[in-house]
Structures are given as C-alpha cells and as structure tokens.
Amino acid sequence: MSILPSLLQRETAVVYHHASRRLRLIAKRFLSTSTKLESEQGLQETDPSLVKTAFREKLVIERQRAEEGGGQRKIDKIHDRGSLTARERLELLFDEGTFYEIDQLKAHRCTEFGMDQNHIPGDGIVTGHGLMNGRTVYAFSQDFTVFGGSLSETHAQKMLKVMEMATRVGAPVIGLNDSGGARIQEGIDSLAGYADVFQANVDASGLIPQISVIMGPCAGGAVYSPAMTDFIFMVDNTSNMFVTGPGVVKTVTNEEVTMEELGGANTHTAISGVAHGSFPNDVAALRAVRRFMEFIPSSNDKNTVPLKDCKDSVDRLVPSLDRLVPDDPNTPYDMRHVISECVDDGDFFEIQPNMAKNIVTAFARFGGHPVGIIGNNPLTLAGCLDINASTKAARFVRFCDAFNIPLVTFVDVPGFLPGTSQEHGGIIRHGAKLLFAYAEANVPKITVITRKAYGGAYDVMSSKHLRGDANYAWPGAEIAVMGAKGAVEILYRGQNLEERTAEYTSRFANPLVAAQRGFIDDIIEPEETRKMICKDLKILKNKKLENIPRKHSNIPL
Numbered sequence: 001m002s003i004l005p006s007l008l009q010r011e012t013a014v015v016y017h018h019a020s021r022r023l024r025l026i027a028k029r030f031l032s033t034s035t036k037l038e039s040e041q042g043l044q045e046t047d048p049s050l051v052k053t054a055f056r057e058k059l060v061i062e063r064q065r066a067e068e069g070g071g072q073r074k075i076d077k078i079h080d081r082g083s084l085t086a087r088e089r090l091e092l093l094f095d096e097g098t099f100y101e102i103d104q105l106k107a108h109r110c111t112e113f114g115m116d117q118n119h120i121p122g123d124g125i126v127t128g129h130g131l132m133n134g135r136t137v138y139a140f141s142q143d144f145t146v147f148g149g150s151l152s153e154t155h156a157q158k159m160l161k162v163m164e165m166a167t168r169v170g171a172p173v174i175g176l177n178d179s180g181g182a183r184i185q186e187g188i189d190s191l192a193g194y195a196d197v198f199q200a201n202v203d204a205s206g207l208i209p210q211i212s213v214i215m216g217p218c219a220g221g222a223v224y225s226p227a228m229t230d231f232i233f234m235v236d237n238t239s240n241m242f243v244t245g246p247g248v249v250k251t252v253t254n255e256e257v258t259m260e261e262l263g264g265a266n267t268h269t270a271i272s273g274v275a276h277g278s279f280p281n282d283v284a285a286l287r288a289v290r291r292f293m294e295f296i297p298s299s300n301d302k303n304t305v306p307l308k309d310c311k312d313s314v315d316r317l318v319p320s321l322d323r324l325v326p327d328d329p330n331t332p333y334d335m336r337h338v339i340s341e342c343v344d345d346g347d348f349f350e351i352q353p354n355m356a357k358n359i360v361t362a363f364a365r366f367g368g369h370p371v372g373i374i375g376n377n378p379l380t381l382a383g384c385l386d387i388n389a390s391t392k393a394a395r396f397v398r399f400c401d402a403f404n405i406p407l408v409t410f411v412d413v414p415g416f417l418p419g420t421s422q423e424h425g426g427i428i429r430h431g432a433k434l435l436f437a438y439a440e441a442n443v444p445k446i447t448v449i450t451r452k453a454y455g456g457a458y459d460v461m462s463s464k465h466l467r468g469d470a471n472y473a474w475p476g477a478e479i480a481v482m483g484a485k486g487a488v489e490i491l492y493r494g495q496n497l498e499e500r501t502a503e504y505t506s507r508f509a510n511p512l513v514a515a516q517r518g519f520i521d522d523i524i525e526p527e528e529t530r531k532m533i534c535k536d537l538k539i540l541k542n543k544k545l546e547n548i549p550r551k552h553s554n555i556p557l
Helices: 003-045 048-066 072-080 084-091 111-117 155-169 188-205 220-227 246-253 259-263 265-270 282-291 335-344 386-401 420-425 427-440 455-460 484-492 499-508 512-518 526-542
Strands: 100-102 127-130 133-143 172-175 210-214 217-219 231-235 238-243 275-281 346-349 359-366 369-376 407-413 444-456 470-473 478-480
Touching: 003 172, 084 100, 084 127, 084 133, 084 172, 084 346, 100 155, 100 220, 127 155, 133 155, 155 172, 155 188, 155 217, 172 188, 188 220, 210 220, 210 282, 217 220, 220 484, 231 282, 238 484, 246 259, 259 265, 259 444, 275 282, 282 335, 335 346, 335 369, 335 407, 335 526, 346 470, 359 526, 369 386, 386 407, 407 420, 407 455, 420 427, 427 455, 444 455, 478 484, 484 499
Parallel strands: 133 172, 172 210, 210 231, 217 238, 231 275, 369 407, 407 444, 444 470, 444 478
Antiparallel strands: 100 127, 127 133, 346 359, 359 369
C-alpha cells in the first residue's frame, strides 16, 4: 500500500511536466503572433498611403454627417410643413451645380450643458458662393434641423466669413434665415456673435447689396441683421419676425395674438413695412429672388450694373398713354399701367406692392439698362404723399443712389395727405426723408409729370430744383401751389367762383409757366415718354456730380 501513493505522485508529475511544456509552446507561439501583429500595425501607422486612406474614409463620414444635418426625422418634419431644407434652398437659388460650400466641417467649441458630446459639422448653417444668372453671389442658409438653426459663436463666424468675402470681391450676399435665435448654451458668446454680424451688416451697407429671405422663424435679436439689409422677402404662413413672441406679449400686455398676426408675412409687407415682398412658398420665393437679382448691380461699382440685350425699340412710341390717364384730375387710374407701357417689354419688379399703395416703387429697364421707378398712384388716396409713402419711397431712392441705379419718377400728386393722424404721426419729419433722399441723390434723375403736381409735393418729387437732370410734363399737366378751385376760393373769397376758376385754370393750371421758367425742360406728348427717357439715360450714362465733402449727412430719421 505504501508503493501506490509514490507511483501516483510520479505519474502526476509526468503529466504536469508534459502539460507545462505544451503551455509553454502555446505561449511562445502566441507571443510570436502578437509581436508580428504589433509590427504590422506599426507599419500601418507609419505608411503615408495607408494613413491618407484612413483619413479620407473619416472625411467622407464627416461630410456625410454635415449633409445629413439633424437627421432624416428632422428633415421629414421640415418637408411636412411645406418647406425645403437649407441645402435644397441653396440648390434652387443658384445656377445648377455652381454652389461651392465653405466651412462645411466647422463645428462649435462649446462644452457647457453637454454640448461637448453633441457636435454636428457645419453647426447649423451652410455657407458658400456660386453663380446666379452667371454672376458671383455669396450666401448663407440656416439649417433648422441642427440645434434649431440657433446662432452660436461658430455659426456667426461662418456668416461673417461670407459677408467679408462678398465685400472684398464686390458681390451680393443673400441670407436665408430659418433660426430659433441665440444658442442659450453659449450665453454671451452667442450675443457677441450677433453683434459681430450687425457690425458686418453696417460695414457692407452701400458697398454690396444685402438681401434677406425669411423662410422660418426669426425672433429676438436675430431680427436686426435682416432689418439692416437692403431688402427683406418672406414666405407666407411659414415665416415670421418679431422682437418678442406671443407669450411675452401676453405676459406683459395681456394681449392674445398668434405668431402670424404678430410677425407673419402679411403683417410685415402690408402693415409694418419691415418686409419688401412675400411669396406663397419656398420655391416661389427663391425664384422671385433670382428674378429680382437680374435688376441689381453686384456692388456700388458702376461697371457691375447688369445690362441686358433689348429687343424693345428705344424709339417705340406709346399711343396708349393718351387713353390710360384721364383728363379729369379727380378721376383715378393705376400708375402701374403707365409704367408697364413705358418700360422694356412691360416687365418690372415691384417693391412693397402691399404697403403704401399710393406710391409705386419698382425696378425695370429702359433700353436694357436697369432703373428705379417711383410713381404716385392716384388709384389710392388720390396719389397723396403720406407717412408710409414717404418712408417707402425714400428708402428706395437711397438704395438706387447708393448702387448707381438711375431714377425715373412719374408724378401725379395733389400734395401731402391732410389730417391729425398724419400731423401727429410726424408727416413733416417723414416727408422730409423723401425730400432729403431725392436732393442728395446724384445718379441720373428723370421726371415726368403726367397730370398734376401741387404744392410742396411738386418740389419733393424729384423736381428740377433738387438737381433733376431731365424734367418733362405732358400737355395736360397742372403745376401749381394747389388746384384751381381751392386757389380761387382763397384768392377771391367765394366771389365769381366759376369765372375766376376758368381764368385761373387758363393761366396757371398747365405746364406753360413752368416751362417758361425753365423748371421743366420740355412739354412732351405722352406717346413720346419712353423715347425721351431712353434718350436721356443714354446721354446721362457718364454723368458726374460729386456731393459736398463731409463725414456724412444727417437725414431726418
């Protein structure tokens, strides 16, 4: 019995010996393989071609993330509300295949509130440049699918880059706005970004055209950048602008108002005058912007004015004008019909058509050259100048003057609108804006008085006294302090009114006295209007008139 334990011990020792040897061989083989893998991995890390391939794969992924924005679910929400995404908008805005994106991979650097775990390349805004009708244009398009399109420090930097580049090369900049406002997680950095953008708007003003298209929400401080651009267009039912939303209004004033009523497209195009036009959907808005840009220079350089081949003869007579304007000075007519008959191919782009309808502002062409048109419209308020009309026209005149667009003015104005609401609202100050704008403008200025020009409104509407270059009147035009009936009542205290009115009309209610004084250059037949305007624009193409040197003027704002 004593031998068995020793035998078992010896066999066990042999087994353990062989097992240990096998384990050592396996371990050796594993170590050899591991060393080989590590060697291959090190080779990969140092091989430039493999490193570049890996980086390209990573780059493709990052670009895909940038293009996907906030993801398909959020994109579907945008489509469900009838809107396009930020990238789809840019595709429609530019000539096909010409848009080049800048800063696609730029992302925020915020680490607060978990933002360091939430980076999306592009940071909620697509920026770049492309061709529009063959001309270079810069643009940015806010992406509501990424952080609600909110503005961060990085977001603002991307906007600033395209604005500064546009100014540097002399190209327009178009902003497609669709943003929830400042990014709260970034606090003061976001507010600083807004202020930097505001300063860039001011720096670019008068150098390049700045166009804003509101295609979604635009609230709080965000509204002031579009407000400082040259033109604002909106989309019906999906866009809105307001400093404080309905909730704040309810809290402070106890007023209940919807977002559309407070700051929708109809509010800003027909009541506040903040916007210059609205369109039924994104597609219509972007197509309209493309058409609008056909009239607008790339910068304040005269050489960038977009000329167009004109098939409409510059010598074309317009006999229909004799029928369009009634002889009775109190009978209304639509000045837009007069404009349509005179301009190239009857084509014009009206600015603020639903605001202050008593005056028309529009871009058109004569002989292929873009012009800005201002015309009193007797169809509304007899064509009187009031607060809104004066402000609307003054802003338009100043834009045209800044960008070397000639001004053509059609005058049929009985004076300024009387009433306590106008006086208390500041008609003196607002009317002075239009007077100041016309007087300061040194672009070619051509004026045609179609029927009447009474009182101070005669002076204001681009008269010869405000450095008008070519001033005409039709034979039936009346140029006087006021209408014959009102003048006779004051002069003769109600005695022999009919006789005195006929006498006054014969002597003063016609353009002869103004022609004799040199206040108009000629009395022309209505049908000659287009021909004369085209001739004068050709002569005035090289006009030089410098304003008095100064830091800046002080228009009565």
